Amino acid sequence: MQTLLPLAEKIAARLIARKEKIAVAEGSAGGLISAALLAVPGASAYYLGGAVIYTIVARKEVAGISNDEMKGLRASSEPYALLLARKIRDKHGSTWGISETGAAGPTGNRYGDPAGHTCIGIVGPSEKAITLRTGSDDRVTNMRAFAHRALVELLGVLEA
Secondary structure, three states: OOOOHHHHHHHHHHHHHHOOOEEEEEOOOOOHHHHHHHOOOOHHHOEEEEEEOOOHHHHHHOOOOOHHHHOOOOOOOHHHHHHHHHHHHHHHOOOEEEEEEEEOOOOOOOOOOOOOEEEEEEEOOOEEEEEEEOOOOOHHHHHHHHHHHHHHHHHHHHHO
């Protein structure tokens, strides 16, 4: 959390200054993105909600992504990360949505991605998606790396 908090503080300041809100959907980061954003005092000024979308059931029931919307897509991809970010943003009525979807480890996912693979989507007044591959199979290290990169990317979009 110590490496995430300075990023979250900068993000919070930007969102508050701009009077913007964010919602979070994360998978293999396991809630660390939300935890970092919520650790900043006054988070209710910018954080509307979030969810850990870890299963197909959660994807359908919590994120509201139908089987039809998944046609031609697969989880742990940039297009899916953008869809998930869009859905969480729209469900919460926020300015921004951020998502993370990947394979923390120690093994890869059922789509053939190795441990340490994740995709991050950011949707708002602008959109961005990136893929990160850490090359590590250490679950906890990857979870931290995924959350860190998500916050770095979000801050970059907010500073652009």
